[in-house]
Amino acid sequence: MSEIVFQxxxxxxxxxxxxxxxxxxxxxxxxISAVCGGIGVCGDCxxxxxxxxxxxxxxxxxxxxxxxxxxxxxRLACQTVIKGAGEIVVxxxxxxxxxxxxxxxxxxxxxxxxxxxIQVHDLSAAPPSIxxxxxxxxRVQGIDxxxxxLDAPVLAELPGVLRAHGWQTRLIAHGADVVRFLPPGxxxxxxxxxxxxxxxxxxLVDLLTGQTRGIxxxxxxxxxxxxxxxxxxxxxxxxxxxxxxxxxVMVEVLNGLLRxxxxxxxVPTDRVVDLVAVGNTAMHHLLLGLPVEQLGSAPYVPAIASxxxxxARPLGLEAAPGARLYLPPNVAxxxxxxxxxxxxxxxxxxxPGVTLSLDIGTNTEVTLNAHGQLxxxxxxxxxxxxxxxxxxxxxxxxxxxxRLIWQDGGLRWLTIEHAPPVGLCGSGILxxxxxxxxxxxxxxxGAMRRxxxxxxxxxxxxxxxxxxxxxxxxxxxVALSRGDVNEVQLAKAAIRAGIxxxxxxxxxxEAEIDRVIVAGAFGNYIDLQSAITIGMFPPLPLERFHQVGxxxxxxxxxxLINAPERARAAVLVARLRYIELTNHPDFSDRFSQAVRLxxxxxxx
Amino acid sequence: MLIAEIREAVINxxxxxxxxxxxxxxxxxxxxxxxxxxxxxDGMREVGELFEQGEFFVPEMLIAARAMKGxxxxxxxxxxxxxVEPLGRVAIGTVKGDLHDIGKSLVAMMLExxxxxxxxxxxxxxxxxxxxxxxxxxxxxxxxxxLTTTMSNMKATIDAIAAAGLRDKALVMVGGAPVTQAYADxxxxxxxxxxxxxxxxxxxxxxxx
Numbered sequence: 001m002s003e004i005v006f007q008x009x010x011x012x013x014x015x016x017x018x019x020x021x022x023x024x025x026x027x028x029x030x031x032i033s034a035v036c037g038g039i040g041v042c043g044d045c046x047x048x049x050x051x052x053x054x055x056x057x058x059x060x061x062x063x064x065x066x067x068x069x070x071x072x073x074x075r076l077a078c079q080t081v082i083k084g085a086g087e088i089v090v091x092x093x094x095x096x097x098x099x100x101x102x103x104x105x106x107x108x109x110x111x112x113x114x115x116x117x118i119q120v121h122d123l124s125a126a127p128p129s130i131x132x133x134x135x136x137x138x139r140v141q142g143i144d145x146x147x148x149x150l151d152a153p154v155l156a157e158l159p160g161v162l163r164a165h166g167w168q169t170r171l172i173a174h175g176a177d178v179v180r181f182l183p184p185g186x187x188x189x190x191x192x193x194x195x196x197x198x199x200x201x202x203x204l205v206d207l208l209t210g211q212t213r214g215i216x217x218x219x220x221x222x223x224x225x226x227x228x229x230x231x232x233x234x235x236x237x238x239x240x241x242x243x244x245x246x247x248x249v250m251v252e253v254l255n256g257l258l259r260x261x262x263x264x265x266x267v268p269t270d271r272v273v274d275l276v277a278v279g280n281t282a283m284h285h286l287l288l289g290l291p292v293e294q295l296g297s298a299p300y301v302p303a304i305a306s307x308x309x310x311x312a313r314p315l316g317l318e319a320a321p322g323a324r325l326y327l328p329p330n331v332a333x334x335x336x337x338x339x340x341x342x343x344x345x346x347x348x349x350x351x352p353g354v355t356l357s358l359d360i361g362t363n364t365e366v367t368l369n370a371h372g373q374l375x376x377x378x379x380x381x382x383x384x385x386x387x388x389x390x391x392x393x394x395x396x397x398x399x400x401x402x403r404l405i406w407q408d409g410g411l412r413w414l415t416i417e418h419a420p421p422v423g424l425c426g427s428g429i430l431x432x433x434x435x436x437x438x439x440x441x442x443x444x445x446g447a448m449r450r451x452x453x454x455x456x457x458x459x460x461x462x463x464x465x466x467x468x469x470x471x472x473x474x475x476x477x478v479a480l481s482r483g484d485v486n487e488v489q490l491a492k493a494a495i496r497a498g499i500x501x502x503x504x505x506x507x508x509x510e511a512e513i514d515r516v517i518v519a520g521a522f523g524n525y526i527d528l529q530s531a532i533t534i535g536m537f538p539p540l541p542l543e544r545f546h547q548v549g550x551x552x553x554x555x556x557x558x559x560l561i562n563a564p565e566r567a568r569a570a571v572l573v574a575r576l577r578y579i580e581l582t583n584h585p586d587f588s589d590r591f592s593q594a595v596r597l598x599x600x601x602x603x604x
Numbered sequence: 605m606l607i608a609e610i611r612e613a614v615i616n617x618x619x620x621x622x623x624x625x626x627x628x629x630x631x632x633x634x635x636x637x638x639x640x641x642x643x644x645x646d647g648m649r650e651v652g653e654l655f656e657q658g659e660f661f662v663p664e665m666l667i668a669a670r671a672m673k674g675x676x677x678x679x680x681x682x683x684x685x686x687x688v689e690p691l692g693r694v695a696i697g698t699v700k701g702d703l704h705d706i707g708k709s710l711v712a713m714m715l716e717x718x719x720x721x722x723x724x725x726x727x728x729x730x731x732x733x734x735x736x737x738x739x740x741x742x743x744x745x746x747x748x749x750x751l752t753t754t755m756s757n758m759k760a761t762i763d764a765i766a767a768a769g770l771r772d773k774a775l776v777m778v779g780g781a782p783v784t785q786a787y788a789d790x791x792x793x794x795x796x797x798x799x800x801x802x803x804x805x806x807x808x809x810x811x812x813x
Contacts, residue, residue, distance in 0.1 A: 234752050296753050297701040298728040445617055445664045460658025486661040490706075493663075582703035583727050591706055592670040595663040604619060604667075 002052065002082050005089045006030045008198075008219040009097075009395050010227070010388050011423070015082055021047060021054070021090055022077040029399060029422030029474045032096055038078035040064065045077040046096050050224055052088025055081040091224045097397075114210035117326065117563040118179060118188060118274045121171040125162050136162055140169070150178035153313070153321035157181045172273045172320070174309075179273045179322035188273045189213070189265070190560040191258055191319065194338060194553035195279030195287065196220060197229055197362045198386050198395075199521065200253060201553040203560075204261035207274065210561045214261030221249040222286070227383050228362050229282040233296035236286060247289045251316040254287075258318055272319040275312050276326045278556045280336035280363065284327055288315070299580075300333030307570060326566065328559060329573045332580075334378035339365040340569050341555025346517045346548055349374060349572055353514040354506075356499060359552060360523045362386065366498045367576065370506035374572075377579045379498035384487040385426035385522050391463065391481045394423035399473050401428035402525060404466070406435040411466055420473030424466070424480070427525040432480045433488045434530035436464055437597045444598045446485045485597075492536035493594035496601070498581060499538065500590050505579055510538035519551035532599050539599035606634065607642045610675070614647030615654075617667030619674045626675045636682035640719070644672050644679075648717030652801035662710070665800060669713035676716060690721035692811040695737030696746040697729030698780075699757035704750035707780065707800070711746065714800045715807055720744075731757070731764035738770045744807055747793075749780040758783075759791040775810040779803055 004024045005012050013028035022045055025032045033044040040060035046069070054075075057065075061076050077096075082088060125139045126132060136159050138145050158181045161169045168184035182188065193202040197220060204214035225246060226232040236243035254277075255269075262269045277287065281302045285292050288310075290303045312325040328337035339359055343349060348357040348369055355369040362383050367376040387393030387400075394400050399422035403414040413428070415421050424432060436442045441449050441464060448455055454465045456479070463481035472478055503510050516537065518524075528545050531537045537545070548554075558565045581587050593601045606629045613621040629639055651668045654660040660668075694715050698708045705727050712724045723742060725733050734745050745765065749755040758778050765774050777795040778788050788796035795810050797803035 230751060237753055293753075296751070298703045298754075300703070445667050446661060447659075447664065482661060486663060489663045580703075582705050588705055588709035589670065592666040595666055604617075 002085055003087045004028065004052075004082070005087065007050070007089060007091050008221070008223040009092065009397060010223075010383075010386065011394050017082050017084060019082050020078055021049075021075070021080045021082065021088075024082065025077060025090075025092070027474055027476070029394065030092060030097075031398060032077055032092060040076060040079050043076065044096065046074045046093060047077045047080070048073045048091040048093070048224075049075060049080065050089040050091050052086055053083045054088060055079075055083060089224070112210070112558055112562050112565070114208070115562045115564060116190065116207045116274060116560065117174060117324075117566065118190075118207060119173045120188065120208070121173060122184060123169055123171055125167045125169070127167055140171075143171075147176060148173070148178055149176050151322065154178050154180060157321070172322075174274070174322070174324050177322060177324070179324065180270075180320040182271075187267075187271070189262070189267060189271045190274040190276070191261065191272045192276045192553070192556035192560040193254060193257060193278070194341070194550060194556050195250070195277055195283045196338070196552075197280065197283065198223065198383075200257060201550050202254075202257035202261055203553065203557050204265050204272070205557060205560055207561070212557070214264035216257050216260040216264070218253050218257055221253050222246050224249075227388055229280065230296065232286065233282055233292045236292045237296055243286070243289065243292070246286045248316075250283075250287050255316070255318050269318045270320045273323050274326070274560060275317065275319060275323060276328075276556045276560045278328055278337045278341040278552055278559070280338055281330045281333055282336070283338075284330060284336055288327075295333055298582075302330050302333055305330045305332075305573075307566065326559065328566070328569045331376065331573055331576055332378070332578045334363055335365050335376055335576075335578060338552040338555075339367070339376070340573060341553075341559065342519050342551040343367055343555070343572060344558060344565060344569060345551040345555035346519065348517060349575065351515065354508060354512050355515050355517065356502075356513050357517040357519065358495070358499075358523065359519045360385065360495065361520055364495050364498065366495070366502055368499075368502040368506055370508055373506060374576045375502045375505055375579055376576050377498050377502055377581050379494040379581055381491045381494045382487070384484075384491040385429065387423070387425055387429070389487050390424065390429055390484045392423040392466075392478045393429060393484070394425055396425040396427075396521070396525070399423065400425035401432075401466070401478065403527065404428055404431035404435050406439050411435065413467065420471070421467045421478050422473040423478060426522040427527065429480070429484065429488060430526050430534070430536070431530045432466060433485055433597065434527070434533040436480065436485075438533055442485060442597060444596045444604075446482070446489050446595070446597055448482045448485070488534070489595045489597065492531075492534055493591050495536055496538075496594040497587060497590040500594065500602070501581060501584060501586060502579065504586075511540070513538065513540060514544065516540065516545045517551075518545060518547045519549070521550060523547060524549040534597045535594065535599055535601050606632065607639065610639065610643035611647040611650075614644060614668055614672050614675070615650055617664065617671045619671040622671045622675045623678060626678050630678070630682065635686070636679045637686055637688045639675070640679055640683060640688070644675055644717060645719050648672055648714065651717075652714065652804055655799070655801045665714070666710055669710060669717055672717045673713050691719040692744060692807065693721045693723070693742045694744040694746055694807060695723045695725055695734060695742035696748070697725030697734065698727040698748045698750070699754055699761060700728055700730050701757055702749050702751055702754035703727045704748065704780075707750065708748040710800045711748065711779065711797075711803045714804050715746070718804045718808065720807060731761040734761050735764050735768045735770065738765065738768070738774050743773075744775045744777060744810060746777040746779070746803070746807070749778075749783060752782045755780065755782055755787065758793070762792055777803065777806055777810065
């Protein structure tokens with residue numbers, strides 16, 4: 001038997017030799033598009049085999065796939081047969097998925113003045129004549145040509161634009177650097193992107209009005225090379241070619257997003273004159289191709305913490321010739337610019353009283369504003385809430401159970417797109433643990449009752465049947481195992497211990513927190529009562545919690561629209577006091593307490 | 605019976621109950637070493653067994669170990685006064701460059717719960733710190749690494765122990781997610797354990813050899 005892992009959706013399934021990858025995908029509930037039903041006619045089910053032993057491409061594939069497809073390692077899942085034993089890792093490109101994955105781009109916004117980092121100068125030039133033989137640039141009126149910096153690709157557009165538009169041009173500048181000569185009256189655009197470890201969210205913004213004109217999301221393609229940040233850093237450290245690949249797939253996905261949002265607005269990508277990318281420190285370094293060895297080993301320092309403004313084109317980004325990419329400051333090795341952006345977007349630092357802001361992900365960043373003093377930490381919550389290492393875990397796609405409640409002595413569930421259930425996404429996993437705990441099927445230590453008729457114990461890892469096989473989309477039961485509960489306990493303990501240690505450092509108690517701002521795609525969809533029931537969040541009145549969606553993405557957009565926000569980012573970072581948890585003397589003890597599935601684990 | 609109640613409370617991880625009942629037992633004149641052996645160590649032995657049988661997972665083990673550790677703090681001065689000898693002395697730490705704490709701390713607590721005296725050197729521990737611990741009476745060096753980038757520091761530590769002329773009397777154990785028996789053999793460790801419970805068994809085995 002082989003274990004097949006489908007990336008980036010993160011589903012695993014066991015399959016026998018002789019089965020095709022499409023069959024394995026279907027039994028795993030991965031919705032690979034196959035209109036022809038798997039007979040090798042439609043060519044929709046394109047996948048990449050990253051690791052493992054499978055059949056060689058057959059005649060049908062050679063016929064269906066172009067030479068460049070084949071050179072890129074593309075296969076037809078319906079024709080690729082599993083051989084031998086061992087793990088097979090399969091990358092499913094987004095276009096091969098029939099069900100769109102839930103977008104990670106929604107978020108609440110605070111209004112902001114349009115004051116971008118670029119300047120717009122509408123200029124005209126004197127036409128040349130036998131009496132005026134100066135260059136086109138020197139004939140542009142009202143400016144001192146010597147005061148500007150411009151390079152050849154930027155300059156190359158000037159003669160054409162002037163001649164085609166009656167000697168008019170719209171000069172886009174970044175300080176003294178010319179970014180682009182646009183035709184007169186043409187709107188410059190900006191691109192903001194939140195580069196998450198798991199997913200990306202991108203926005204196209206009209207830099208004259210501040211309006212959002214395009215929104216798109218994508219899965220981080222680096223997932224195929226490692227689910228968590230550490231695995232990717234390890235690859236980059238071990239193998240320079242690996243580092244180059246991680247950078248290349250990142251640039252590729254950014255260009256894809258750039259094209260997608262520009263298509264939505266009906267403009268070419270070179271209309272983008274300013275870019276902002278926020279991500280954790282590892283994503284920042286991998287995108288820029290910076291060395292990561294010092295980031296992957298204690299004491300985990302970044303190559304640079306200061307903000308950067310760099311030309312976008314040399315990185316391979318398909319923006320305007322002189323476009324600049326702004327990367328906000330990083331706080332520490334594991335607290336990056338994405339958290340800075342999130343804090344800006346939620347105005348965490350400006351709140352009166354005591355505010356706790358969390359961005360929940362594979363690493364969860366936590367900031368506490370205690371009466372104006374800012375403390376922050378990063379805590380390794382792991383990928384459990386992304387559905388990884390969970391028996392029937394999956395990302396938020398069609399058929400994922402996203403909400404579970406206990407009603408009339410049984411479970412009621414709600415799936416994304418109301419499709420038949422095939423697994424549990426993060427919010428569903430959280431609810432499942434909470435309802436089973438509330439129903440007494442799980443003890444506060446996480447142990448599962450044995451005498452319940454829906455608890456199966458065929459192996460050492462008991463599981464609770466959530467949906468019987470007859471009612472699922474793939475004909476197998478959806479269940480929550482004791483091992484899954486274990487993963488959730490370790491994840492939520494990391495978050496709660498981080499909160500507790502910050503609160504203690506500030507000399508406060510959890511009950512004194514006036515408001516809790518929960519950011520991130522997962523944080524947006526979770527049921528707060530479930531999070532309190534299992535002890536992930538302190539038991540505060542629900543009205544103190546605010547779920548704000550992808551605040552990091554919103555923050556990136558603010559840094560694009562409003563240049564003073566960039567100055568505020570620098571001030572904010574200088575105010576943040578970072579607490580390292582990994583060598584904190586009380587971390588182990590707090591963590592050991594916080595694994596308990598109870599709202600107040602400190603009193604045990 | 606108080607001893608049985610403490611033992612049960614350790615297994616269930618009821619830290620407050622354990623502490624209260626240990627105080628009560630001491631007040632009633634139960635010797636500290638009896639509480640240690642019959643309640644704490646025997647309770648933790650059962651926790652280890654339940655883990656190996658798949659009844660317990662890491663959270664139950666963490667919760668029980670924490671309850672045991674609280675009781676041990678109460679007993680320690682009495683045990684010292686009574687002159688109770690530990691099963692052995694272990695210096696434990698996560699290797700240089702690695703800041704992972706939880707797994708190492710769990711092993712430390714399980715070893716304490718088995719009657720070992722544990723010097724927890726913490727995380728990001730340089731080879732010379734392990735050497736120093738051996739010079740200060742440690743018999744076993746237990747190293748943890750969670751990263752493939754840092755596990756090579758296990759070899760560096762063993763080399764440093766050899767360079768200090770202590771290799772013959774030091775027992776070296778290694779563990780952590782990326783570490784295997786084959787890797788342990790390769791770096792010349794005396795023992796390897798895949799989890800906290802197995803680490804206790806391995807330490808007992810090494811000290812008895």
